[in-house]
Amino acid sequence: MSNRQEVMACVRKERLVAVVRSTAEQVRPILDALLAGGVHCVEITFTVPKAPEVIATAKKGYGDRVVLGAGTVTDTARAAEAIAAGARYIVAPNTNFDVIRLCHERDVAVMPGAFTPTEIAAAWQAGADCVKLFPAELGGIPYLKAIRAPLPEVPIMPTGGVDVANAADWLRAGAVALGVGSNLVRKDALASGNYALITETARRFVEAIAKA
Numbered sequence: 001m002s003n004r005q006e007v008m009a010c011v012r013k014e015r016l017v018a019v020v021r022s023t024a025e026q027v028r029p030i031l032d033a034l035l036a037g038g039v040h041c042v043e044i045t046f047t048v049p050k051a052p053e054v055i056a057t058a059k060k061g062y063g064d065r066v067v068l069g070a071g072t073v074t075d076t077a078r079a080a081e082a083i084a085a086g087a088r089y090i091v092a093p094n095t096n097f098d099v100i101r102l103c104h105e106r107d108v109a110v111m112p113g114a115f116t117p118t119e120i121a122a123a124w125q126a127g128a129d130c131v132k133l134f135p136a137e138l139g140g141i142p143y144l145k146a147i148r149a150p151l152p153e154v155p156i157m158p159t160g161g162v163d164v165a166n167a168a169d170w171l172r173a174g175a176v177a178l179g180v181g182s183n184l185v186r187k188d189a190l191a192s193g194n195y196a197l198i199t200e201t202a203r204r205f206v207e208a209i210a211k212a
Helices: 004-014 024-036 051-065 076-085 097-106 117-125 140-148 167-172 187-192 195-211
Strands: 016-020 041-045 067-071 089-091 109-111 131-133 156-158 178-180
Touching: 004 016, 004 041, 004 067, 004 089, 004 109, 016 024, 016 067, 016 195, 024 041, 024 051, 024 195, 041 051, 051 067, 051 076, 067 076, 076 089, 076 097, 097 109, 117 131, 140 156, 140 167, 156 178, 167 178, 167 195, 187 195
Parallel strands: 016 041, 016 178, 041 067, 067 089, 089 109, 131 156
Antiparallel strands: none
């Protein structure tokens, strides 16, 4: 994956981005579990200790088998670190116009976070490849439908409140992809080391998305 267009084409095809918040040591078994379950787009957040190093190691170990992104990228310093480490897309809970510009310069996809119609439109007009609706659980699926009506041209990825049971409903409501954290990379699985549970959950998400 060498440019923004290729990365976004993959995200649109997969329709699911797994959000990894864990210890650095857990990242490799998480990636193995997600791949086994059919999930290939993975965002490693900056809440993971030494996130740039973790991204670089994952990039070296998995190559194009995993479409790696970086999350919680709130400023240009983090964005530059993540891109240098090998992240092919940048995700944030906020919209930072300087981060969008930096990503454009480096030909890296960028998915800033926004919630209100004004914020979403501003992020899109500034050049976002996709807008992360966050925190999506506050408005839920009805809110996404309401947003999509006046802003149908904006690709939106809800993050927060997405689970296996409602994944298809989010997509039918107009989401271009789904950002899923603890409902996929489950805290109970991480606590017990039961990575097979993550694989099974990943499979269930993939099946739900296929039905949508």
